[in-house]
Amino acid sequence: MVGLILILFFPAVIEAGPRKLKFIMSFLGFGAAGLLLGPTEFLDQNHVLLYRFISFALIGVFQIFIFIPVIPEIIERIQYAYSIQEGKDEMIDM
Secondary structure (H helix, E strand, O other), X not given: OHHHHHHHHHHHHHOOOOHHHHHHHHHHHHHHXXXXXXXXXXXXXXXXXXXXXXXXXXXXXXXXXXXXXXXXXXXXXXXXXXXXOOOOOHHHHO
């Protein structure tokens, strides 16, 4: 749900930033989410569910940083691998 809300603000807030910065931010965010997700003695969070909910929200936010910018590259690679050209076959373009 958090991801669906933040996806609306993604182009306006993050569009101008460099791609490497987005990936570094997402790796750090996934690391923080992983730290909050697991039961560790470091944060004494064996029975605290709030940390896990925060972790899932962070994962949803930082997935947007990776998935949205990569979609055009995925489409281009699939078109190149299968020799698909837009506008040639209407059934494929649908």
